Amino acid sequence: MNTLEQYGFTDRIDGLFSFHFPGPDVPEPARVIRADRGRVLVASRHGIVHLDGGNSLVTGDWAAIEPGGSVMGCLPRSSLLQRKRAYDPLSEAQILGANIDLLGVVVPLDRPLSTNRLERTLVAAWDSGALPIVILTKADLSTRFDDVVAETVRRARGVEVLTTSAEDRDGLEDLRGRIGAGQTLALLGPSGAGKSSLINALLGDHRQDTGEVRAGDGRGRHTTTARELVPLGDGAVVMDTPGLRGFALWDAENGLSEVFGDIEDLFGDCRFRDCAHDLEPGCAVRSAIESGALEERRWLSYRKMERELASLHRRQDAAEQRRHARSFHRVARDAALAKDFRNRFRETR
Ligand SMILES: Nc1nc2c(ncn2[C@@H]2O[C@H](COP(=O)(O)OP(=O)(O)OP(=O)(O)O)[C@@H](O)[C@H]2O)c(=O)[nH]1
Ligand SMILES: [Mg+2]
Ligand SMILES: [Zn+2]
Known part of the structure; x- marks a missing residue:
């Protein structure tokens, strides 16, 4: 299996490239392993290479590379995980990853279950277009295992819940069986939840750095710092992600209706x-x-997310109106200039 196939390349993706980039020179396909402000690491037929000028690419993208090595574009994304950028008055979306098939909402069993966080992440997961799955981690550290699992199943409302322990190697085969060749599982969850440890356990190798949780509050230390694809060896791919502090929703009405x-x-x-x-x-x-x-708590949590989305849309509309006003002024100014020009033209005729 070549490098590209290890990162999920299949006949279907090949077909999509010929369809979206027709012509005598079909570009080289490449998958974005990691994207860091224009500098991207991709898997290609020539192995793993760095590319410049991939500003619009995100982890998981299928990029089209010209023979000269520049980025032509990318395939339409089959799924797109995004959130509202934190502390951003302009309300822009931050894209966390693309072409994810399964979205693993990682919930650690070594700390109390945050139902708000679970519901919020599930809303975003549903909205991404990927299939959500809840992955409970650190089963070996749980003191109230049955209760927490039952509670999670109840909150997940039909989404499949798997329990795992990287330490005891529990539930790994079950999880591994969910990711077929050519499929990508992304892991999303708080820092210290054991995302990278889970990937290492799936690989049977210490590939991803992991970090101890803090003694005081059991929170993680943000060990993973970039979203990155990790191949599992037979065309199945996992995306490791940095622990998210919070998750502000972006255009997630569909996800809200699912949950x-x-x-x-x-x-x-x-x-x-x-x-x-x-x-x-x-x-x-x-x-x-x-x-x-x-349950009143569920109603309040729905209300909160609904208000958050409504306020996001108000700001988006306001920004849209400002843009519109600006372009209207420009049109008006251009029209005035044209009229002025015609008048002067007339005068000199
Ligand atoms: N006992 C036990 N500890 C685990 C398990 N999985 C992870 N840990 C420990 O939990 C800590 C955090 O694990 P990481 O894999 O670094 O967590 P992460 O989710 O990748 O965290 P960030 O990269 O910061 O987002 C490490 O000390 C791991 O050894 C598990 O199944 N059982
Ligand atoms: Mg990590
Ligand atoms: Zn009513």
């Missing part, structure tokens, strides 16, 4: 079509909470 579909289904049963689900009479959400059918 909270039962809540959105209730809206149709409210007496008023424009029910705000606060104090209105006949509100189906309120009565579901009162009867215990809907």
